[in-house]
Amino acid sequence: MKKFFYVFLSLCISTLYLKADFLEIERQKAINNKQLILLSIDKEGCPYCLKMQTEIFNVSKYSQYISKKYLHVTMRQEGSLLPKAYHVKYFPTNFIVSPQDLHIIDEFAGYMNPESFIELLDEVYAQEFK
Numbered sequence: 001m002k003k004f005f006y007v008f009l010s011l012c013i014s015t016l017y018l019k020a021d022f023l024e025i026e027r028q029k030a031i032n033n034k035q036l037i038l039l040s041i042d043k044e045g046c047p048y049c050l051k052m053q054t055e056i057f058n059v060s061k062y063s064q065y066i067s068k069k070y071l072h073v074t075m076r077q078e079g080s081l082l083p084k085a086y087h088v089k090y091f092p093t094n095f096i097v098s099p100q101d102l103h104i105i106d107e108f109a110g111y112m113n114p115e116s117f118i119e120l121l122d123e124v125y126a127q128e129f130k
Contacts, residue, residue, distance in 0.1 A: 023073065023102060030071040030099035036125060037097040038070040041088045043077045048111040049092040056114050065118060069125045071099075096124050 023037060030037050040057070042049035056062045057072065066072055077088055086095060090109035098105055106124050 023097070026071050026073050027099045027102065033071070034129070035069055035071045035099070036105065036128060037095075037099055037102075038066065038072045038121070039086070039095040039097055040072065040074045041077055041086070041091070041093045041095070042074060043091040046091040052092050052111050052117075056117055059114070062114055062118065066121060070096075070121065096121070098128070 023039070026037055029035075040052075042053070053074075057066075057074070063072070077091065086104070088109075092111070093107060093109045095104050096106045097103070105128060108120065112120070
């Protein structure tokens with residue numbers, strides 16, 4: 001029984017350590033700027049990922065607008081060390097993450113047109129910063 005407890009305790013500590021390291025630099029920036037974290041997970045060769053990148057994230061009017069409320073971080077699914085809570089089944093997947101404790105506020109998968117994407121981001125931000 002003691003052995004089980006020590007194994008369980010060590011797993012909990014290692015999970016907390018991973019959580020603390022994950023996005024730490026971005027987390028501090030977002031807290032300082034009163035932003036949420038927009039974590040985009042894409043996959044190499046994904047046409048919808050590329051479309052979202054070229055139509056939203058690479059367009060200055062959208063990227064500047066997003067950067068006022070969100071700290072945008074893009075990660076590739078391949079070889080990433082994402083915690084299990086950030087498991088991705090469809091691409092692209094966007095997570096809105098609280099910088100305080102890195103919990104997932106909202107997530108949405110698949111391509112969205114720019115106007116719908118911005119509208120969704122505005123809604124989530126307004127709910128978090130009432």
